[in-house]
Amino acid sequence: MTNHVDRFFAAVTVLAGDGPVKQRLIRAYTDNLADIDEDDLPVALKERFAEARRRMHSVAPLNGEGPIRASVRKMSTQEASECAVALVQLYGELARLTALPGRHGGEDGVPAPFLVKTLPL
Secondary structure, eight states: OHHHHHHHHHHHHHHTSSSOHHHHHHHHIIIIITTOOGGGSOHHHHHHHHHHHHHHTOSOOOTTOOHHHHHHHHSOHHHHHHHHHHHHHHHHHHHHHHHSTTSTTOTTSOOOGGGSOOOOO
8 A cells, every 4th residue: 555655645746746737647657557456455445546547548649649648639728627636635545544543554553654754773
């Protein structure tokens, strides 16, 4: 599960970077999230991630551009922004669920490493 948190974090980092939102969305999803299986995510996130995947694969590609690029190309800037926000929200929820002992991904009672503050010895 921590790997998924790291991958969503990488995607969010791309989304927060420079450039047009459509380009950032394509890069964030393609490079970090495209091959995540929603069944590997906590139950609370499966449907929302599946919906994001459907939006990112909603248009048939032309001239070898791929379904993700074709789908984002057809989105308005507002729709692309909404997709980006949805991915950020998924990351936040995944990080929260992973940090809670006894919840999806925190079964061993240890929070994800990025959530632990290191104290000087």
